[in-house]
Amino acid sequence: MKNVIGLVLGVAFGLILVKAEVLSWFRIQEMFAFQSFHMYGIIGSAVVVGALSVFIIRRSGAKSLDGNPIELKDKAPNHIAAYAGGTLFGLGWAMTGACPGPLYALVGSGTTVMLLAILSGILGVYVYGAVRDRLPH
């Protein structure tokens, strides 16, 4: 059941990423040059809707579909890792013009060369797994 829900949510998200032009390298460069409100509007309004939803879910004590209380764990308080990892990710985001969601969306929408970026990203995660004990967190 979870797999079916995941697939359906993914199809919706993929459609949105194309319709919103979030998968465009040009849009990402425009964002990092502060030359348009488009990307800021998308991320900002998404956070507003997300935060309101979390507030309502917590207030109402809503349960998930399987009847369990909703688990919302805090992110690990690894501030060095968040900044250092975030910076490395930011470099990659601006180079590929895509964060992970848009990378998959690019492959689906026909820019299949981005399959190589995904494979390289998976390799990057593997290398992180190998060296993480030696990195500051």
Place this chain on the structure above:
Amino acid sequence: MNAFVEWASQPWPWYIAGPIIGLMVPLHLLLLNRTFGVSSSFRHTCAALVPNSLPFFDYDWKAESWNLLFVLGIMIGAFLAAAFFSTGEAIALSDAAVARMQELGLTDLSGQHPKELFGWNQLTQGKTLLMVLGGGFLVGFGTRYAGGCTSGHAIMGLSHFQWPSLIAVLGFFTGGLLVSWGLLPLLLS
């Protein structure tokens, strides 16, 4: 029917697209009891392909298989949007962005991305290799080190006021600005 197709093919403004993306947060919580995030799929793939090779990948990835179907869904949804609900017209960049792209020597602004950089035929160029393979590697390594990407940190994390997520977003922009203002002019012009 044609009028519908034309209407459905228009790109969405931010105030439509952003709130709908925001709904991914409650939909994940209510339907899956999981937090919204895409980059974990890279880790699950490692855990599935090379189990027990490293402690970081020694966990029950099958409990998170929904996330792998989620990213499969992204590809399907993007295919459907591009094939049936797209005008194929150039992206309506701001005038300033168009001018900057031309300054960088990018003349073909007709697609989602510069065709002279991203394509199988362009892989013979060093800059393409660097941006696709190097960029992809950094996306993977960086997200896992930071503990999330744009969806997991910027949208999901900020939605429940996580300090690490705000710090990560500052990092995203540190890296992005370095490439945008340092590396790109160096590589392209």
